[in-house]
Amino acid sequence: MTQSLTILRPDDWHLHLRDGAMLAGIAPESARHFARAIIMPNLVPPVVTGAQAQAYRERICAVTGPAFTPLMTLYLTETTDPDDVVAAHQSGIISAVKLYPAGATTNSASGVRDFNKVRAVLEAMAEAGIPLLCHGEVTDPEIDIFDREAVFIDRVLDPIRRATPKLRVVMEHITTANAVAYVQDATDSLAATITTHHLVINRNHLLVGGIRPHYYCLPVAKRETHRRALVDAATSGDRRFFLGTDSAPHADDAKESACGCAGCFTAPNTLSILAHVFENAGKLDQLEGFVSQNGPDFYRMPQNDRTITLEKSATPVSYPAKIGTGAGPVTVFDPGFPLYWRVVD
Numbered sequence: 001m002t003q004s005l006t007i008l009r010p011d012d013w014h015l016h017l018r019d020g021a022m023l024a025g026i027a028p029e030s031a032r033h034f035a036r037a038i039i040m041p042n043l044v045p046p047v048v049t050g051a052q053a054q055a056y057r058e059r060i061c062a063v064t065g066p067a068f069t070p071l072m073t074l075y076l077t078e079t080t081d082p083d084d085v086v087a088a089h090q091s092g093i094i095s096a097v098k099l100y101p102a103g104a105t106t107n108s109a110s111g112v113r114d115f116n117k118v119r120a121v122l123e124a125m126a127e128a129g130i131p132l133l134c135h136g137e138v139t140d141p142e143i144d145i146f147d148r149e150a151v152f153i154d155r156v157l158d159p160i161r162r163a164t165p166k167l168r169v170v171m172e173h174i175t176t177a178n179a180v181a182y183v184q185d186a187t188d189s190l191a192a193t194i195t196t197h198h199l200v201i202n203r204n205h206l207l208v209g210g211i212r213p214h215y216y217c218l219p220v221a222k223r224e225t226h227r228r229a230l231v232d233a234a235t236s237g238d239r240r241f242f243l244g245t246d247s248a249p250h251a252d253d254a255k256e257s258a259c260g261c262a263g264c265f266t267a268p269n270t271l272s273i274l275a276h277v278f279e280n281a282g283k284l285d286q287l288e289g290f291v292s293q294n295g296p297d298f299y300r301m302p303q304n305d306r307t308i309t310l311e312k313s314a315t316p317v318s319y320p321a322k323i324g325t326g327a328g329p330v331t332v333f334d335p336g337f338p339l340y341w342r343v344v345d
């Protein structure tokens with residue numbers, strides 16, 4: 001008998017949709033399965049004002065139509081105006097503010113170098129209940145790339161949270177057991193998103209037997225013990241962990257290069273992969289919490305009332321290896337194992 005699973009429609013609490021021809025090519029892949037998504041502001045130039053967020057939202061909606069709701073964010077810079085942030089939030093244009101340490105990842109050059117310069121914005125956000133979404137990696141060249149998340153917790157995140165205890169924070173795309181433990185030990189003003197790809201790959205997948213550019217992302221995948229800690233957290237039922245795919249498309253020629261870009265494009269097959277991961281952990285009953293309930297609860301938004309149904313087939317399901325866009329083909333994340341679950345409705 002075919003196994004099927006109907007759950008509340010999922011949301012993606014961390015998504016890159018880009019702009020122009022790339023946006024037009026890849027946004028339908030998220031809109032097909034997800035009701036809402038938190039949209040990252042790291043365009044070139046970045047989305048730094050409420051007016052820019054509103055214009056970007058309109059460009060997204062023109063592609064996806066009304067069934068998909070983009071939840072906009074502002075890119076925090078050292079010159080961000082606290083009043084603009086609060087006004088954009090009060091008028092419903094933005095749902096959160098994104099912190100990129102300068103130089104941490106793709107298009108992060110305008111990010112924050114001196115955290116003292118954003119104190120006033122963070123205070124205003126704490127008062128207004130606006131979540132701060134952290135790319136949690138230090139950029140100190142002395143710090144090894146595999147340690148950058150753990151050091152960020154000690155050097156940046158913990159001091160910010162101590163100085164501004166009311167601030168609601170999401171540590172984005174966590175990759176370490178250190179981050180899992182930090183969230184578990186914190187109050188419920190702190191939550192974390194976990195990506196699909198970090199539940200599946202460790203650093204061996206990236207580097208053993210040849211370098212795999214489509215597995216390169218930031219934060220970079222860590223060793224297997226960390227991947228297991230992420231699976232345990234995601235499937236635990238702890239409401240502070242929820243899905244943020246960090247699906248981050250780059251055209252293939254930008255990935256398959258001597259200096260390839262960071263980002264895994266998981267939008268088309270994320271739900272198939274997650275059903276597989278949760279089933280393998282014996283926790284299929286926790287999938288709905290992770291993809292559809294914990295996120296809106298943290299963001300103080302209603303859960304979706306529409307549903308989605310997944311079905312498990314006896315033979316592997318197919319998905320496109322690449323999505324063609326006007327900005328070039330984009331390779332879809334290959335989990336490295338066959339998938340049996342697919343979204344049917």
Ligand code: DOR
Nearest residue numbers: 105106217218248262263
């Ligand atoms: O792998 C990543 N890609 N990590 C990020 O933080 C940014 C993203 C992108 O924009 O390509």
Ligand code: ZN
Nearest residue numbers: 014040246248
């Ligand atoms: Zn991201």
